[in-house]
Amino acid sequence: MGTWGVAPWDNDAAADWFGDVFEEIDIDSKIEEALKYDYDNYDQVRAAAYLLQVLGVTYVWPGDLDSLTGYMQRAIKLLKAMIDQDTDDKNMDFLALWDNDPAVIAAVREQIEQLEKRLLP
Numbered sequence: 001m002g003t004w005g006v007a008p009w010d011n012d013a014a015a016d017w018f019g020d021v022f023e024e025i026d027i028d029s030k031i032e033e034a035l036k037y038d039y040d041n042y043d044q045v046r047a048a049a050y051l052l053q054v055l056g057v058t059y060v061w062p063g064d065l066d067s068l069t070g071y072m073q074r075a076i077k078l079l080k081a082m083i084d085q086d087t088d089d090k091n092m093d094f095l096a097l098w099d100n101d102p103a104v105i106a107a108v109r110e111q112i113e114q115l116e117k118r119l120l121p
Contacts, residue, residue, distance in 0.1 A: 026063075049075040069119065079108050082108060
């Protein structure tokens, strides 16, 4: 068995296992649909961002690896827009739905940070 790190996916057996588990899932179409963003699918954006946070690793990602970075960048952009209190976009009412709750702002910021960490080499 080839091992190249200490993370749960950093070995041949785990990488193969992840591939088998996700073999039938078309994750790319689901992520693309969620990240299209039509101003009322905040929950879908956050859910898609979560999957990118958790599964957005080369040996785990069940979709097109060439698209992964773009998905993460798009998710970061949308999440930032959702909590940008100075936005001119009147359709961005995510914070209004949450009454500007600091806890939800912190949770979205945490998602952004996790995605940005995934993008680092």
